Amino acid sequence: MLGLKLPTDPRWVNIVEKNIEEILTDHAYCEQKAASTAISLIVSFPEYTELVQEMVALVKEEISHFKMVHDKIIERGWTMGRDRKDEYVLQIVKFFPKGGSRTMQLVHRLLYAALIEARSCERFRLLSEELEDKTLAEFYRNLMVSEANHYTMFLGFARQYGERKEVDAKWDELLAFEAEVMKNLGTSETIHG
Ligand SMILES: [Fe+2]
Ligand SMILES: [Fe+2]
Numbered sequence: 001m002l003g004l005k006l007p008t009d010p011r012w013v014n015i016v017e018k019n020i021e022e023i024l025t026d027h028a029y030c031e032q033k034a035a036s037t038a039i040s041l042i043v044s045f046p047e048y049t050e051l052v053q054e055m056v057a058l059v060k061e062e063i064s065h066f067k068m069v070h071d072k073i074i075e076r077g078w079t080m081g082r083d084r085k086d087e088y089v090l091q092i093v094k095f096f097p098k099g100g101s102r103t104m105q106l107v108h109r110l111l112y113a114a115l116i117e118a119r120s121c122e123r124f125r126l127l128s129e130e131l132e133d134k135t136l137a138e139f140y141r142n143l144m145v146s147e148a149n150h151y152t153m154f155l156g157f158a159r160q161y162g163e164r165k166e167v168d169a170k171w172d173e174l175l176a177f178e179a180e181v182m183k184n185l186g187t188s189e190t191i192h193g
Contacts, residue, residue, distance in 0.1 A: 002118040002151060003171070005179035012123075012186045013130040019189040020136070021073075025081045026190040028069040030120060033086075034150075035062035037113060045106050051157055058150065065143060072139070088192035089116060091181045095174055107162035111174055114154035116192075119178070121147040123191055 016023045038058040045051060073080050092115060096108040121144050128141035158167050185193055 002122055002148070003175055004118055004122055005175050006182045008122060008126055008182070009186050010126060010130055013126055015187065016127065016189045017131065017133075020133075021076070021078050022189040023191065024069055024073050024076075024078075026084050026086075026193075028066055028073065028080055029083050030086070030191050031062050031066035031069055033089075034117075035059050035066065038062060041109065041113075044109075045102075048106070048161065051161075054153060054157075058153075061146065065146070068139070068143075072136075084190060086190070086192055088119070088181065088185060092116070092174075092178060095177050096170070103161060107158050107167055107170070110154050110158035110161070111167070111171055114151050114158065114171075115174055115178055117147050117151035117154060119182075120191060121151055 035058075038055040042052050042055045042059075070080060093112055096111075099105075100108075124140045124144035124147060128137050128144055131137040131140065155171065158171070162170075187193065
């Protein structure tokens with residue numbers, strides 16, 4: 001349903017389980033970056049009224065996710081650490097060439113956002129199924145549902161604002177590229193690592 005071409009090896013969860021502090025820290029930043037992305041889309045594409053309205057709602061939702069994760073960090077007696085580099089996102093966003101029409105740039109950013117939501121959703125699903133800590137597993141199950149909705153929304157906007165056939169072709173190419181990137185990941189205790 002998410003279109004991803006390479007599923008994560010479930011052994012990734014074993015790595016994560018050994019370092020919950022690390023995954024929560026990285027996850028907190030993912031939520032914060034999701035909120036920042038929504039704000040950035042509002043600033044860059046203010047004339048897309050429907051998008052702006054949805055992005056306002058998304059900022060609120062993602063920052064509430066951030067707080068939920070931050071609360072988990074506090075509950076466990078930890079203090080949030082510094083931001084980690086997200087190698088996955090850094091590699092993914094190199095796929096589409098820079099430039100092009102305004103619409104094309106918007107479509108590319110929407111497709112990146114859809115992809116990052118899809119992969120996050122897949123990782124959350126694994127955590128929800130495999131984590132031994134059942135409270136944390138339930139926490140990830142709820143977040144998985146939210147991120148699946150975001151994936152659908154971003155892909156829907158890309159298809160709405162771009163030319164449908166072209167967007168679908170680009171999406172397919174991006175998914176294939178992502179599968180290549182993922183071959184070298186799944187080995188660290190970060191949401192996309
Ligand atoms: Fe989120
Ligand atoms: Fe999201």
